Amino acid sequence: MGIKRIAKLANVSIGTVDRVLNKRSGVSKETEKKVLKIIEEIGYSKNTTASRLKLAATKKIKIAILTPKSSTKWSYWKLPKKGITKAIDELTELGVMAYFYDFTDSSTYKTQVKNIFLKNYDAIVTVPFFKNASNSLLNLAESINIPVVFLDTEIPLHATANFIRQNSEKAGMVAGRLLHGLVGNDGHYFIVNISNDKGIHANGKQRENGFRTFLKSIDTDINIKTITHAVDSNFTFTEELEKLFKNNNTKGIFVTNSRSHMIPPILKKHNIKNTFVIGFDMNKENIECLKNDKINFILDQNPKYQGYAAIKGLYKYITEQDASDLNIEIPIDIIVKENIIEV
Amino acid sequence: MGIKRIAKLANVSIGTVDRVLNKRSGVSKETEKKVLKIIEEIGYSKNTTASRLKLAATKKIKIAILTPKSSTKWSYWKLPKKGITKAIDELTELGVMAYFYDFTDSSTYKTQVKNIFLKNYDAIVTVPFFKNASNSLLNLAESINIPVVFLDTEIPLHATANFIRQNSEKAGMVAGRLLHGLVGNDGHYFIVNISNDKGIHANGKQRENGFRTFLKSIDTDINIKTITHAVDSNFTFTEELEKLFKNNNTKGIFVTNSRSHMIPPILKKHNIKNTFVIGFDMNKENIECLKNDKINFILDQNPKYQGYAAIKGLYKYITEQDASDLNIEIPIDIIVKENIIEV
DNA sequence: TTCAGAATCGTTAACGTTCACAATAATTAT
């Protein structure tokens, strides 16, 4: 009996204890001290269940979600949303609600931020794609004291912020190790950045850095070439590439984003053998390639769980002032043909 | 307003609705039909929060945990317990409690089962190490209608049961793929079963099967030798092993349990080169070996999460009759030096 | 027909927290 017990021991009513606990006004410094002393002595842990039961109807926890519009070309973003929806499903009876906002570019992002700050949300979940916009969102949120969680990518911002994301540099290193295990020191390595209209994502660069760092730590002479390619255009072999690919060397191809499934058809078309491929994210196409032995490894960043964890972490923070689950480094899942998780 | 709304629409009191919902006696068939019809029409989902708030003090959910006694030699079993404790911490305010029982062998297992069935638990979490004892536990539990969750290993039992475990055969196949990537077709493969006093664990055999299946699917002529070795005795090289190890071939060593860290010192002592090692479980020693590049891969089965999931799944089942989280296939986590998760 | 007992149903307090409101005490103004 938390609040009741405290009240009895401090010789005050539960109303007073509640005022102290929730920092509501109308309690003398003297009695406040008295209550706080008792709490310090025997401790108090709020019964979140009872609290939310009482508040579920009147004080909803409203969370704004601002993520990229998931198109057929960007179906990836359905996954964090799925996780968010799952968490919300578990928490609706406790009065937690999510409101989804989409963006397609920096401009729509900014207008959506404005929309969000017009309503009064208790928390925001978003993605740090645009540095300036992210910074101003963070500032705004801090000024009215609401928590923000950034998903997917970590970028340096003006103030410390909460990120639920993978360590992309480490992920690149893992890719380096796995590919090197298959290709060895004498093969040729290709880093492929398949960029979409939004340019190369920060994750991609960090992954490339990690990849290079790892291979350099093995042997500084290892041959690595970076290829940047727009997602829409057809892949054309320059003379240089032709030369690099059309030989008997073992070749390792590291695709820094989720488009690794675009590689096998190109290799087949140009009759290139002796290749190993590693990429990111468990989309349908990549899973298919894994199953057909066209891709050797996929690294996954568990986007669904990222969304789920964001909501659960925010709930914990809002209801218990416990921020420990707002900053999470997502493990780097290594997927091969045999440990694909069927959903 | 769940129960209230149903009551109003059915023209009965909330007490009657509650009696119908909780299948308590004292309601005529007629009114029961009436209430059930309304529920079918507009649906009813119980507010678990309110329910548990009411019941937390009077109707505790008591879960018995029967797992191997974790010694220094078997520290592994601390991990599921940690997950269980974490889940219980999250659920204590809802009236969920765990009671831990240990066993060291088949005999103490059986006596503990008796102890457990003397008290009245609402659920049991255990490990299917002993087929007969597991079967009789399952029968007993079914006869008094309480759920059982088996952790860590799946074995065939008389009745269908709930397992939270990895697919060990698949795990062996993953090991095969990873090791083959480093060793190739021409090397020599060793499967090492380091058995403790309890004999070889069922997981080990399934892992070995998977490993062999995978390599056979690549090339039926691949050279594989199984070595079984007691954990306590010193490793002695037979003439045959000496011959197999002391050459320039590439060698791949697959340790089917958590003792893979015992291998590198042996290799060093006998000056054996050109080896790759893969094993199971993220214990201190294995982590150290990963960091020092003495072990190439570790497969992890997330024992902590297994314990956590068991409790959460049982809670969901007991409070909402939803058994969907009682049967879980744990993903096969592939760990290399760069994606070690620091706890 | 009457009435004990069973069958059926409604009422209400409780779980712990929150907060509007009422009640009291302390302070200032007249």
Added chain:
DNA sequence: ATAATTATTGTGAACGTTAACGATTCTGAA
């Protein structure tokens, strides 16, 4: 000193579910 404020504290209802208890209706035997 008394009225009028203000400051401080206590009270009680509500969140939705549960279950003990009491009230009512029904059944069948005397």
